[in-house]
Amino acid sequence: MIWVDTILQGVLLGGLYALFAAGLSLVFGIMRLVNLAHGDLIVFGAYLILIVVSVLGLHPFLAAFIAAPVMFVFGWVLQKAVLNRTLGDDILPPLLVTFGLSIVIQNGLLEAFSADSQRISMGPLETASVSIGPISAGVLPLLTFGSAVLVIVALNRLFYRTAIGRAFRATSDDPTTASLMGIRPDRVFATATAIAMLVVTIAALYLGTRANFDPNVGPARLIYAFEAVIIGGLGSLWGTLAGGIIIGVAQTVGAAINPEWQILAGHVAFLVVLLVRPRGLFPRGN
Amino acid sequence: MAATYTVTTRTPASSMAMISALVIVAILFAAPYFASRGLIQDLFFILTMLTLAQFWNLLAGYGGLVSVGQQAFVGLGAYALYGMVILMGLDPIISILFAGIAALVLAVPTAFFAFRLQGAYFAIGTWVIAEVARLSVAQWQAVGGGTGTSLPRSALREMMLVGWIESAFDVRASAARDILTYWLALVLAVATIAGIYWLLRSKPGLALAAVRDNTEAARSVGVDAGRMKWFVFLTSACGTGLAGGLIYLQKARISPDAAFSVTDWTAYVIFIVVIGGIGTIEGPILGVLIFFLLQSVLADYGSWYLMVLGLIGISVMLFAPRGLWGLISERTGIQLFPVRRRLSGGTIKKREG
Amino acid sequence: MVLLETHGLTARYGDFQALFGVDARLEAGETVAIIGANGAGKTTLMRSITGVLRNAAEQIRHKGVEIGHLPADTIMKRGIAMVPEGRKLFPSLSVEENLIIGGQNKRGRDLGDRIDSMIARLTGAPDPMELSAGHDGVGYWTLETIYDLFPILKERRHSPGTALSGGQQQMVAIGRALMSNPDVLLCDEISLGLAPVVIRDIYAALPKIRESGASVIVVEQDIGQAMAVADRVYCMMEGRVTLQGRPSDISRDDIHAAYFGEAA
Numbered sequence: 001m002i003w004v005d006t007i008l009q010g011v012l013l014g015g016l017y018a019l020f021a022a023g024l025s026l027v028f029g030i031m032r033l034v035n036l037a038h039g040d041l042i043v044f045g046a047y048l049i050l051i052v053v054s055v056l057g058l059h060p061f062l063a064a065f066i067a068a069p070v071m072f073v074f075g076w077v078l079q080k081a082v083l084n085r086t087l088g089d090d091i092l093p094p095l096l097v098t099f100g101l102s103i104v105i106q107n108g109l110l111e112a113f114s115a116d117s118q119r120i121s122m123g124p125l126e127t128a129s130v131s132i133g134p135i136s137a138g139v140l141p142l143l144t145f146g147s148a149v150l151v152i153v154a155l156n157r158l159f160y161r162t163a164i165g166r167a168f169r170a171t172s173d174d175p176t177t178a179s180l181m182g183i184r185p186d187r188v189f190a191t192a193t194a195i196a197m198l199v200v201t202i203a204a205l206y207l208g209t210r211a212n213f214d215p216n217v218g219p220a221r222l223i224y225a226f227e228a229v230i231i232g233g234l235g236s237l238w239g240t241l242a243g244g245i246i247i248g249v250a251q252t253v254g255a256a257i258n259p260e261w262q263i264l265a266g267h268v269a270f271l272v273v274l275l276v277r278p279r280g281l282f283p284r285g286n
Numbered sequence: 287m288a289a290t291y292t293v294t295t296r297t298p299a300s301s302m303a304m305i306s307a308l309v310i311v312a313i314l315f316a317a318p319y320f321a322s323r324g325l326i327q328d329l330f331f332i333l334t335m336l337t338l339a340q341f342w343n344l345l346a347g348y349g350g351l352v353s354v355g356q357q358a359f360v361g362l363g364a365y366a367l368y369g370m371v372i373l374m375g376l377d378p379i380i381s382i383l384f385a386g387i388a389a390l391v392l393a394v395p396t397a398f399f400a401f402r403l404q405g406a407y408f409a410i411g412t413w414v415i416a417e418v419a420r421l422s423v424a425q426w427q428a429v430g431g432g433t434g435t436s437l438p439r440s441a442l443r444e445m446m447l448v449g450w451i452e453s454a455f456d457v458r459a460s461a462a463r464d465i466l467t468y469w470l471a472l473v474l475a476v477a478t479i480a481g482i483y484w485l486l487r488s489k490p491g492l493a494l495a496a497v498r499d500n501t502e503a504a505r506s507v508g509v510d511a512g513r514m515k516w517f518v519f520l521t522s523a524c525g526t527g528l529a530g531g532l533i534y535l536q537k538a539r540i541s542p543d544a545a546f547s548v549t550d551w552t553a554y555v556i557f558i559v560v561i562g563g564i565g566t567i568e569g570p571i572l573g574v575l576i577f578f579l580l581q582s583v584l585a586d587y588g589s590w591y592l593m594v595l596g597l598i599g600i601s602v603m604l605f606a607p608r609g610l611w612g613l614i615s616e617r618t619g620i621q622l623f624p625v626r627r628r629l630s631g632g633t634i635k636k637r638e639g
Numbered sequence: 640m641v642l643l644e645t646h647g648l649t650a651r652y653g654d655f656q657a658l659f660g661v662d663a664r665l666e667a668g669e670t671v672a673i674i675g676a677n678g679a680g681k682t683t684l685m686r687s688i689t690g691v692l693r694n695a696a697e698q699i700r701h702k703g704v705e706i707g708h709l710p711a712d713t714i715m716k717r718g719i720a721m722v723p724e725g726r727k728l729f730p731s732l733s734v735e736e737n738l739i740i741g742g743q744n745k746r747g748r749d750l751g752d753r754i755d756s757m758i759a760r761l762t763g764a765p766d767p768m769e770l771s772a773g774h775d776g777v778g779y780w781t782l783e784t785i786y787d788l789f790p791i792l793k794e795r796r797h798s799p800g801t802a803l804s805g806g807q808q809q810m811v812a813i814g815r816a817l818m819s820n821p822d823v824l825l826c827d828e829i830s831l832g833l834a835p836v837v838i839r840d841i842y843a844a845l846p847k848i849r850e851s852g853a854s855v856i857v858v859e860q861d862i863g864q865a866m867a868v869a870d871r872v873y874c875m876m877e878g879r880v881t882l883q884g885r886p887s888d889i890s891r892d893d894i895h896a897a898y899f900g901e902a903a
Binding site: 028032033034036082085086091092093094095096097099100101102103104106107108110111219220222223226227230260263264267268270271274275278 | 346350352354399402403405406407409410411413414417418421422424425432548549553556557560564588589590592593595596597599600603604607
Binding site: 163172 | 711720
C-alpha cells in the first residue's frame, strides 16, 4: 500500500513539474527560444507573490491574481526589449543572453531577499488532505495537479481555437509570410512570452506554497521542466504532463528507497527515456 | 608557367605577436623568482580560468556546441585526482593525468546522450549530466560524500619537485606548492592555446569552421560533422578535466557543490569568452584579464558583482556579439592568431588565350 | 486615380543593389502585369511594396500617402495584400484557418496596435493606426464568397494547407489575400510550376476579383498570360523598367529587347 501512496505522490508532483514546463514549452514552440532563465523567473514570481502576501496580507491565491498581470507585462517587455534582439539562425545569442539573465535574476534576488529560505503560507490548506479508503492525498498537491491540467487545456484551446493561437502557429511556421497577413512577429513573440509568464505565475504560486524556496533553486526547476518537455516530446503539452509525471514518480520512488537518491532518480529516468526514445514519448509528426 | 603563390595565414601583427608571446611566456615562467606569493596565486587563477575559457570557446565558438555542463569535467577531474591520491596513494602530480582521463571517460556517455538533443536543448542536456555527476559523487563516501574532503598532508608533503623548489627558492612547503601548480597551470594554458591554434590552422580546423558555418554544406563536401563534434567535445572535456584537477590540487580541499559549481566553472567561463570575444583565440585572453580586473574591484560586493557581470555579458551579446576583441580587430584589422588563409605572392594575371 | 506608385525606387540586399530607380504606377481598377526574366527584380519590387524590404518613405505612395518605410503588417492593414511567390501556406494551419488568418488582423483589432499608437503619439513617431486609416478590411470577400469562387476549398477546408495540390494551394493563397478585402492585390508568380489547365482555372478567378473592387498587379514569367490579362505591362531587366505600355501597343520585338536586353 505504501507504494501506491508513493506513486500517487509522484504523479501529483508531476503536475508541478508540468506547470514548470508549460511556459518553457510554449515559448520554445513559437520562437524556438530556450529560455535558460525560466526557472529563475518562476522563483522571481514566487518572491513577487510573497511580497504581495506579506504587504497586503492577502491569501496567496488572491496575491497570485495581483502578481499575474505584473508578470505578464514583465514578460512582454522582456521579450520586446531584449529577447527579440537575440532571435535568428544563430543559437548562441538567445542561450547566452538568457543564461546571463538567469545569473542576474538569481543574484538580484539574493541581494534583495538574502539566501534564507522562504515559504508562502497557505494556512490550514498546507496540511489538509482527502482520503479515499486507505489512500490519502494532500489538498495542495491535488490543486497543483488540477491546475496543471487546466493550464494545459487552456493553452491547447488558446493555441488551436483562437485568433491569437492561429497567429502563434502562423508566425512559428513563417514570420515573414505572417507579417504579410498583418501580424507583427515581434509582437506575437512578446505576447507569447507574456502568456508564458502567466503560467510561470501559477507555477510560482505552487512552488512557493508547497515547499521552501530560496534565490538559488531556479536552475533545478529549469532542469525538471526541461526533462519533462523532452520526455513528453517537443510540441505536445499533454506529453509534457506525462513527462512531468515520470520525473515526479521517479523522484518519489527514488526518495522512498533512499532519501538522498530523490533528485538523482529523476535525472536517471530522464536519461533512460532519452536512451530508448530520443524524440520523447509523444513526438509530434513533422 | 608556374605561378609563385603561397598560401599563408601569417600577418605582420601575428609575427610580432608570436615574438611578444614568447617573451611574455618567458617572463611568466620566471615570475616565481621575483613575484610575491599573492601574485603567483592570482596568476594561477587567471591561467586556469583562461584554460577553461579556451576549451569552452573551442566547444561553443568553433564547434557550435553550447555546453552549460563543463563543471562536470572540472568536478570529475578534481575528484579523480583526489581519488587517486587518497585511495591509491599516487603522487598528486601524476594524478593530474588521471583527472584528464576521468573527464574523457565521462565525456563519452555525456556526448552520447547530449548529442541526441538538438541545438539549445543540448545546453541543458549537458547541465543534467553535470548534475548527475555531482549527485553521484556526493554519494561517494570514500572521498567525503556530500561534505567533501581535503588532500592528506602526507601526500602534499611528499609531492614531487616540491622539495626542490623549497630549497631553490628558499620558501616554505605551501608556497613551493603554489609555485609548482602555477608552473603547471602555465604549461597547461600555453599548451592549450598552442594546441587550439595549431588545430584551427590544420585541415581538421578548416573542417571545424565548415561544420560551424553550415553542417549540411560541410557534409556535402565530405566533412564528417559528427566526428568533428565528438573530437571537439572529448578534447574540451579532457582539457577541462586537467584544469579541474590542477585547480583542486592547489586548493587542497574539495566538496561536490564547489567542484561542480555551475557559477564558478561555467558561468564565469562563459562571461569571459563572451565579453572577450567568442570564436577567437584572442577573446578569452582579453576576457580573462577583464574578468580578473572586475573581480578585484567588485569581489567585495558579492552578488552585485555577479549581477554586473551578467549585465555586461548580456549587453555585449546584444550590442557587440563578437565581444571586445571583435570590436578591436574590426577597427584595427589586427589578428594576433590569424587562422584565415590568405593568398600572397605571384600576381593575378588574366588567363592568356 | 493613381492608387499605388513607386518613384525612383531603389532596393538593396546588403551590398547588392537589386532595384535602380523603378518608376511604376497602378491606377484604380487596373490590372497591371510585371514581366521579366529571373533576377530582373520583380520579386524585389513586390517585397518592397509590401514592406518586407524597407525603403525610403517617399519612394512608394499608396493613395497619396508615403508608405515606403512602413512595416509589412501596417501596409497590409492599409489594404495592400500579397499572394507570395511559392504560395507560402502555413503548414500548421488548416485550409480554412489559412483563409481566416488572412482576414483576422484588421486595423485596430490588435491591442498591440493601440499601445503602439499611444507610444507613437507620445514620442512623435508615425502612428500605425493613423497610417492604416481608411481601410477597414470589410467588403465582398468572406469565407463564403471565397468558397463560392473556389468550391474545391470548401471540400478540403479541414485538411492541412500543405496537403493540397499545387493549384489548390494557390487558390488558398489567393483566397487568404482576398480575405482582407484589399484595394491592391499583388500576385507573385501565381502560375509558376502549375499545369496549363490549372493556370487557366486560377486566372478564371481574376474578373471576379476585379469586380470586387481590387486593383491587381500580377508578376508573370509567362508573357502570353500577362499580355492576355493586363491593362498595362511593365517589363523589367536587371533592376530597371525597360518597357511599359498597353499590350496592344507593344510588339513582340519590343518585348524581346526589353526582356533580354539586346536588339532583336
